[in-house]
Amino acid sequence: MTIKTIILAAGQGSRMRSKTPKVLHKIADKALLEHVCNTSLQFKDNEVFVIYGHGGEQVKTQLSSLNVSWIEQVSQLGTGHAVQQAEAEINDEDTVLILYGDVPLLKKSTIETLLANVSDNSLALLTVTLENPTGYGRIIRDSNQRVIKIVEQKDATASELQVNEGNTGILATQGKKLKIWLSRLGNNNAQEEYYLTDVIEMAVNDGLVIKTSQPETIDEVLGINNRQQLSHLERVYQGQQADKLMAAGVTLRDPARLDVRGEFSSLGQDIEVDINVIFEGTNSIADQVKIGANTLIINSIIEADVEILSHCIIDNAIVGKGSRVGPFARLRPQAKLGKNVHIGNFVEIKKSAIATGSKVNHLSYIGDSLIGRNVNIGAGTITCNYDGVNKFQTIIEEGAFIGSNTQLVAPISVGKNATIGAGSTLTKNAPADKLTLTRAKQITIKGWMRPVKKQD
Numbered sequence: 001m002t003i004k005t006i007i008l009a010a011g012q013g014s015r016m017r018s019k020t021p022k023v024l025h026k027i028a029d030k031a032l033l034e035h036v037c038n039t040s041l042q043f044k045d046n047e048v049f050v051i052y053g054h055g056g057e058q059v060k061t062q063l064s065s066l067n068v069s070w071i072e073q074v075s076q077l078g079t080g081h082a083v084q085q086a087e088a089e090i091n092d093e094d095t096v097l098i099l100y101g102d103v104p105l106l107k108k109s110t111i112e113t114l115l116a117n118v119s120d121n122s123l124a125l126l127t128v129t130l131e132n133p134t135g136y137g138r139i140i141r142d143s144n145q146r147v148i149k150i151v152e153q154k155d156a157t158a159s160e161l162q163v164n165e166g167n168t169g170i171l172a173t174q175g176k177k178l179k180i181w182l183s184r185l186g187n188n189n190a191q192e193e194y195y196l197t198d199v200i201e202m203a204v205n206d207g208l209v210i211k212t213s214q215p216e217t218i219d220e221v222l223g224i225n226n227r228q229q230l231s232h233l234e235r236v237y238q239g240q241q242a243d244k245l246m247a248a249g250v251t252l253r254d255p256a257r258l259d260v261r262g263e264f265s266s267l268g269q270d271i272e273v274d275i276n277v278i279f280e281g282t283n284s285i286a287d288q289v290k291i292g293a294n295t296l297i298i299n300s301i302i303e304a305d306v307e308i309l310s311h312c313i314i315d316n317a318i319v320g321k322g323s324r325v326g327p328f329a330r331l332r333p334q335a336k337l338g339k340n341v342h343i344g345n346f347v348e349i350k351k352s353a354i355a356t357g358s359k360v361n362h363l364s365y366i367g368d369s370l371i372g373r374n375v376n377i378g379a380g381t382i383t384c385n386y387d388g389v390n391k392f393q394t395i396i397e398e399g400a401f402i403g404s405n406t407q408l409v410a411p412i413s414v415g416k417n418a419t420i421g422a423g424s425t426l427t428k429n430a431p432a433d434k435l436t437l438t439r440a441k442q443i444t445i446k447g448w449m450r451p452v453k454k455q456d
């Protein structure tokens with residue numbers, strides 16, 4: 001059996017009030033449509049087709065890496081018309097699954113239930129019981145509780161509007177029959193649209209049973225039409241991520257103040273995460289890592305027993321086992337800390353490797369550098385790596401001690417166990433084991449007096 005998944009994504013989404021097509025708006029940094037595609041691409045023997053329309057080129061370009069086919073619906077004449085655009089792709093023996101590109105949180109398990117309800121004599125329909133079903137098509141059942149049709153809100157009678165079982169729009173059926181029903185769709189209704197929902201009544205007339213199932217939670221089938229709904233589903237999604245982390249053994253001080261915009265390539269146990277932490281991209285966090293409040297971690301590897309204090313940005317960096325970073329530290333791309341490294345407040349590290357046991361504790365910039373083991377870098381040290389055109393490397397060998405407020409004008413190297421006097425500006429290499437410094441001589445002016453305020 002081949003599944004042909006058709007994702008309807010041609011709607012304009014005018015209520016977003018946006019230049020960006022609706023399905024490109026994001027939840028957790030990922031386009032709504034990408035969430036739907038990723039869920040459906042988990043199924044085997046499945047080809048995914050996206051029906052795009054408004055702003056379609058932008059959608060296609062931005063999501064071109066997805067393994068889906070794109071079909072344009074030039075004018076949006078209804079959900080039935082949208083599915084008709086994919087007719088040529090449907091074979092008789094296929095199972096066709098219809099999803100919406102603006103319903104991002106639908107679960108794989110819900111789709112599995114739906115697919116299991118498809119057979120020669122049954123069509124599978126996902127419905128949802130709502131306190132307030134306004135706007136939804138209503139599921140109309142006969143006295144034996146068998147579904148007989150769907151009526152759109154705008155076409156419904158007063159008694160039909162009383163029904164609180166709504167159509168989610170998501171359904172699955174056999175290709176052969178669907179193609180016949182699609183060819184029979186008309187637009188003789190309140191909205192003059194070709195309604196996909198009309199296939200339900202056709203299926204019943206052809207002797208099929210409509211097998212309904214419901215999602216675990218309503219949030220799964222909520223579509224996004226405006227920014228309020230977007231923010232609601234963002235928080236729902238983040239709640240799910242927080243639950244996953246806690247289930248895996250992570251302590252969250254407040255699950256409502258965490259954002260995961262990406263995934264974990266590995267996740268240890270007994271990790272502690274304080275409030276307002278954001279994980280972006282793919283991160284790996286090992287056992288017993290502690291992450292302080294207001295910290296952003298992007299595509300990084302944090303090894304075991306690391307402590308990241310509050311207000312840090314760790315971006316495409318590696319933090320070695322037992323290291324301590326922050327508060328207020330920034331590790332930029334290709335910062336690589338060995339074991340037990342200390343990076344303190346107001347320190348920026350870029351494209352530099354810092355070996356085991358070294359410390360950069362205060363107010364420093366280390367860029368394009370190789371720093372050996374057990375180096376101590378004093379407060380206010382700057383590697384001057386840039387002449388305005390090119391970047392140059394600084395090498396500081398094992399055991400060196402760099403006095404505070406030192407500028408190292410690269411390319412430059414400081415030898416093993418060298419000591420650099422505070423306040424030096426080095427433009428030449430400093431030899432191993434020696435004290436090197438550049439410093440203006442300190443003088444005291446005898447007989448100097450402070451100026452006194454002139455009297456008028």
Ligand code: UD1
Binds near residue numbers: 076
């Ligand atoms: C549709 C259903 C309704 C259901 C509701 C659930 C029909 C006739 N009605 O109504 O029973 O309760 O969804 O949200 O199916 N789209 C296209 N091309 C089109 C029209 C729509 O791609 O020409 C896409 C939209 O982008 C959207 C989806 O189809 O993703 C649903 O369209 P929408 O206009 O929201 O349908 P509703 O009127 O809400």
Ligand code: MG
Binds near residue numbers: 223
């Ligand atoms: Mg809708």
